[in-house]
Amino acid sequence: xxxxxxxxxxxxxxxxxxxxxxxxxxxxxxxxxxxxxxxxxxxxxxxxxxxxxxxxxxxxxxxxxxxxxxxxxxxxxxxxxxxxxxxxxxxxxxxxxxxxxxxxxxxxxxxxxxxxxxxxxxxxxxxxxxxxxxxxxxxxxxxxxxxxxxxxxxxxxxxxxxxxxxxxxxxxxxxxxxxxxxxxxxxxxxxxxxxx
Amino acid sequence: xxxxxxxxxxxxxxxxxxxxxxxxxxxxxxxxxxxxxxxxxxxxxxxxxxxxxxxxxxxxxxxxxxxxxxxxxxxxxxxxxxxxxxxxxxxxxxxxxxxxxxxxxxxxxxxxxxxxxxxxxxxxxxxxxxxxxxxxxxxxxxxxxxxxxxxxxxxxxxxxxxxxxxxxxxxxxxxxxxxxxxxxxxxxxxxxxxxx
DNA sequence: ACTGTTTTTAGTACCTAGTCCTAATATCGG
DNA sequence: CCGATATTAGGACTAGGTACTAAAAACAGT
Numbered sequence: 001x002x003x004x005x006x007x008x009x010x011x012x013x014x015x016x017x018x019x020x021x022x023x024x025x026x027x028x029x030x031x032x033x034x035x036x037x038x039x040x041x042x043x044x045x046x047x048x049x050x051x052x053x054x055x056x057x058x059x060x061x062x063x064x065x066x067x068x069x070x071x072x073x074x075x076x077x078x079x080x081x082x083x084x085x086x087x088x089x090x091x092x093x094x095x096x097x098x099x100x101x102x103x104x105x106x107x108x109x110x111x112x113x114x115x116x117x118x119x120x121x122x123x124x125x126x127x128x129x130x131x132x133x134x135x136x137x138x139x140x141x142x143x144x145x146x147x148x149x150x151x152x153x154x155x156x157x158x159x160x161x162x163x164x165x166x167x168x169x170x171x172x173x174x175x176x177x178x179x180x181x182x183x184x185x186x187x188x189x190x191x192x193x194x195x196x
Numbered sequence: 197x198x199x200x201x202x203x204x205x206x207x208x209x210x211x212x213x214x215x216x217x218x219x220x221x222x223x224x225x226x227x228x229x230x231x232x233x234x235x236x237x238x239x240x241x242x243x244x245x246x247x248x249x250x251x252x253x254x255x256x257x258x259x260x261x262x263x264x265x266x267x268x269x270x271x272x273x274x275x276x277x278x279x280x281x282x283x284x285x286x287x288x289x290x291x292x293x294x295x296x297x298x299x300x301x302x303x304x305x306x307x308x309x310x311x312x313x314x315x316x317x318x319x320x321x322x323x324x325x326x327x328x329x330x331x332x333x334x335x336x337x338x339x340x341x342x343x344x345x346x347x348x349x350x351x352x353x354x355x356x357x358x359x360x361x362x363x364x365x366x367x368x369x370x371x372x373x374x375x376x377x378x379x380x381x382x383x384x385x386x387x388x389x390x391x392x
Numbered sequence: 393a394c395t396g397t398t399t400t401t402a403g404t405a406c407c408t409a410g411t412c413c414t415a416a417t418a419t420c421g422g
Numbered sequence: 423c424c425g426a427t428a429t430t431a432g433g434a435c436t437a438g439g440t441a442c443t444a445a446a447a448a449c450a451g452t
Contacts, residue, residue, distance in 0.1 A: 025409085
């Protein structure tokens with residue numbers, strides 16, 4: 001043994017991870033063992049052969065050929081609103097909103113819908129989110145319609161708490177508590193918890 | 197001739213372009229000609245063989261080696277990543293990202309950058325955000341460059357905590373704690389705190 | 393209809409980077 | 423020294439080709 005099987009296999013794994021394009025022959029040369037040993041190692045580590053590795057890498061590439069998606073102005077369509085009280089919006093999940101990998105909606109879209117609604121419900125046009133505590137409670141898939149309901153639960157001069165729950169049918173998929181600031185100009189020096 | 201050589205070759209080129217993973221045999225079936233004819237066609241069009249095509253696609257992919265999330269799906273540009281440890285991305289705030297009224301960045305873009313980064317840093321096929329506790333600590337304006345830094349602070353089999361802080365220059369503008377799931381299929385019945 | 397050209401098909405040998413399997417050695421620990 | 427583990431060697435087979443030769447089929451012009 002040049003160094004013990006274990007150590008070689010560890011290094012083998014790293015090597016292939018770093019460069020999936022390496023052949024067994026090259027690896028054999030690298031580790032000064034026979035090609036057969038490399039193959040046994042791959043078997044034990046269940047590392048697929050070169051072509052399968054390359055194919056996998058290539059497939060990764062093909063599965064998402066859509067470029068980065070610009071998030072449009074308003075997320076969701078507001079269908080009902082009572083300023084400083086409550087609001088409802090709907091958001092239809094399209095192909096662009098989901099991970100190509102698994103078809104699950106990317107979290108920031110659900111966040112954006114809820115956050116947009118929290119901003120919209122505030123009767124001041126200039127609301128900023130300071131803090132948010134959110135939960136994604138069920139994955140949302142392409143084609144599903146998300147209905148977000150916002151409720152103002154506390155209303156102060158500067159601070160307003162908005163609770164938003166989003167549903168697909170009767171199932172809740174998201175909930176969050178947004179701490180909103182009815183900020184004025186908001187120039188430079190705001191110390192903490194400002195922004196949107 | 198089923199349709200003339202020329203037409204077949206044009207369609208061949210398109211077909212392979214659309215799906216580089218197709219074999220000569222499959223193409224022969226598709227176009228109702230022999231495998232040899234397909235090979236002559238490829239020769240004349242100088243289209244490389246299946247394996248070379250796959251390899252090419254894979255090599256394209258290797259130029260940026262993000263694993264968990266294809267790079268196109270990350271909001272912002274990842275400039276450094278150590279899987280399961282830390283990651284850094286930059287995001288330039290453009291006109292499209294701010295409120296018209298006051299030029300302040302809409303919160304969900306900062307959230308998206310941070311959330312994307314939290315997903316990307318995870319060294320697994322799939323990561324979903326379950327929970328997030330976030331704070332917007334300073335408004336970000338058009339033209340500013342936001343640097344998000346993610347750090348994995350807890351790493352378990354299924355749950356991973358990622359802390360993300362975003363800065364403009366030396367000022368922190370956002371911070372959040374993301375509770376991520378290294379989820380497998382994630383089908384129907386997940387009770388709570390799943391989704392992304 | 394016959395000829396000439398182009399196009400298509402068939403078949404062979406060979407290649408790479410493997411798999412799967414058997415069998416012979418090497419090497420190590422007790 | 424013995425038995426277990428590890429390594430190496432070899433053969434048969436595979437996919438998805440290349441490179442080449444040769445025959446057959448299709449088409450065009452006269």
